[in-house]
Amino acid sequence: MTVPTSPTSPPLATAPVSPHLAEGEPLKPNRPKPSRLKLTYDIVMLIAISIDLLLISLDAILMSNFSANAANWLTMSEALVWYQTTLHDPLRTVGGFFTLFLVFELLVRWAISIKDKVYYRWFFFPFVHWYEVLGCFPQLRALRLLRAVVIGRRLYQLGYQVLPQTWINRIKFYIDLLLEELSDRVILTTIQNFRQELTNSDTHKSFIDSTIAKNRDEIEAALLSVLRAELVPKLQALTAASGGGNILATEVGNAIEEGLANTPELRRYLRMIPIAGSLIESQLQHVGHNIGENVIYALNTRLLDPELLDSLMVAIASGVAQINTNVPALDTLISSIIEDSLTEFEAQVKVQQWKHQDMLNL
Numbered sequence: 001m002t003v004p005t006s007p008t009s010p011p012l013a014t015a016p017v018s019p020h021l022a023e024g025e026p027l028k029p030n031r032p033k034p035s036r037l038k039l040t041y042d043i044v045m046l047i048a049i050s051i052d053l054l055l056i057s058l059d060a061i062l063m064s065n066f067s068a069n070a071a072n073w074l075t076m077s078e079a080l081v082w083y084q085t086t087l088h089d090p091l092r093t094v095g096g097f098f099t100l101f102l103v104f105e106l107l108v109r110w111a112i113s114i115k116d117k118v119y120y121r122w123f124f125f126p127f128v129h130w131y132e133v134l135g136c137f138p139q140l141r142a143l144r145l146l147r148a149v150v151i152g153r154r155l156y157q158l159g160y161q162v163l164p165q166t167w168i169n170r171i172k173f174y175i176d177l178l179l180e181e182l183s184d185r186v187i188l189t190t191i192q193n194f195r196q197e198l199t200n201s202d203t204h205k206s207f208i209d210s211t212i213a214k215n216r217d218e219i220e221a222a223l224l225s226v227l228r229a230e231l232v233p234k235l236q237a238l239t240a241a242s243g244g245g246n247i248l249a250t251e252v253g254n255a256i257e258e259g260l261a262n263t264p265e266l267r268r269y270l271r272m273i274p275i276a277g278s279l280i281e282s283q284l285q286h287v288g289h290n291i292g293e294n295v296i297y298a299l300n301t302r303l304l305d306p307e308l309l310d311s312l313m314v315a316i317a318s319g320v321a322q323i324n325t326n327v328p329a330l331d332t333l334i335s336s337i338i339e340d341s342l343t344e345f346e347a348q349v350k351v352q353q354w355k356h357q358d359m360l361n362l
Contacts, residue, residue, distance in 0.1 A: 046148055049145075049151075053144055063088065096138075102135070103136050131150075184352075224314060249293040257289040257292075260284060
């Protein structure tokens with residue numbers, strides 16, 4: 001299926017790609033570096049926006065009640081009044097002109113992006129640069145800081161050291177610290193809420209039932225794997241003729257031999273036979289011993305057949321997987337496992353990883 005194209009908009013696959021497709025986006029290896037003029041313009045705008053934000057912040061501080069109280073305490077009220085009556089209005093006027101300049105500059109860049117077909121549609125520009133659009137409003141002038149950050153990041157990606165590496169490392173450290181602390185608080189709160197839910201008997205029972213019911217096939221497969229890997233080799237080793245099987249057969253043969261020897265009726269009847277009675281008794285005990293050994297070997301051969309043994313393991317695993325969840329011992333076991341898991345996970349979350357970083361290297 002072909003996509004209809006507008007005569008003023010090139011197809012998506014053939015649309016030209018600008019070196020500055022979006023501010024802050026890292027340059028690709030096959031993307032040419034921006035011109036010296038653009039780099040100079042970015043640096044000038046970075047400085048201008050930084051100065052504007054600095055003046056706005058100082059003006060806001062000096063016009064606040066806190067500054068008035070601090071000036072009274074430091075006996076500098078006259079200097080503060082002089083600033084408020086002499087410099088405040090001119091600075092506001094300069095800030096207004098700078099805002100108009102930002103609006104004009106934004107419109108010019110929008111027109112250039114339309115001319116160069118930077119974006120697939122002409123109206124994409126204000127959505128991509130939303131922070132610049134909103135930063136033109138006096139009430140949202142703090143968003144201009146975001147543009148300064150974007151310009152600085154782009155210059156940093158191009159290999160220009162905007163800030164000292166020590167500052168960058170410290171900023172990254174505090175950002176990681178903030179994100180880690182926030183995420184830890186969220187996770188710990190979630191664990192606490194989960195614990196409270198498990199204290200409800202209905203919720204706890206429903207959780208166990210649904211968990212086992214949804215995972216019966218996995219439980220059966222896991223049990224079958226364990227039985228095949230652990231139990232089957234031990235049974236085969238226990239009953240093998242060269243190992244435990246020989247011991248078992250010998251013990252059964254000895255038991256039958258002792259049983260025949262300790263049967264007084266058999267001994268009495270055999271002694272009634274002159275001369276050969278004692279010999280028959282001895283041979284009969286020896287035959288009984290051999291019969292016991294042969295029975296064990298025959299049972300091992302039949303019962304421990306690989307196919308029969310595997311079907312037995314499958315039946316055992318299937319039976320255990322269909323376990324009744326109403327057993328109190330099972331409920332206690334699962335509760336203990338869940339509690340121990342939550343406690344261990346909570347202890348791991350509480351470890352503040354940022355404390356393990358070497359602060360001296362920042």
